[in-house]
Amino acid sequence: DQQVKQNSPSLSVQEGRISILNCDYTNSMFDYFLWYKKYPAEGPTFLISISSIKDKNEDGRFTVFLNKSAKHLSLHIVPSQPGDSAVYFCAAPLNRDDKIIFGKGTRLHILP
């Protein structure tokens, strides 16, 4: 059972425009949601998180929105830059001291 779902395997966006990556979840008990960025042959790096009691968190060009009623979150990148081309994983800790559940990832291509 996939508790965290990223239904778009890939996304292409023009440089300078907004990139929107989507994520759906089924477990209403998640306390936090996390986004990771991964380049080929490297480990993922933490990008931004949001608490389940918030509906928005912003950090520079990155904003994450959480819609709890729809069990949906999205990552917005504005403006998109070439270095943003990577795979983005949505994730959620199962509980405070346990494992983290990852989505399958979305590959973002920023076009010149």
Place this chain on the structure above:
Amino acid sequence: DGGITQSPKYLFRKEGQNVTLSCEQNLNHDAMYWYRQDPGQGLRLIYYSQIVNDFQKGDIAEGYSVSREKKESFPLTVTSAQKNPTAFYLCATRTDPRYGYTFGSGTRLTVV
């Protein structure tokens, strides 16, 4: 400089051979994890350990074994029983729930 060291970066193994992937951390984190990444599959949990001398199976533990004799080290052995061992393997430690994991740079294992 604190971090996670995975070695080697690239590893080639003949079919039928066991191989051990190294993961060392100097972050003083209790919890350590092994994930496997395959194209289109996201990150799948193999094993995790929350304290020394204790570990639990993840979602795809078959064909793998681990040990946790020291806090700093969590080696993963890929045995000959693992049917599809070619993959990118990631080791991680757990930090604050808001930030999730810190990942190593990964080991690419190829069975030849």
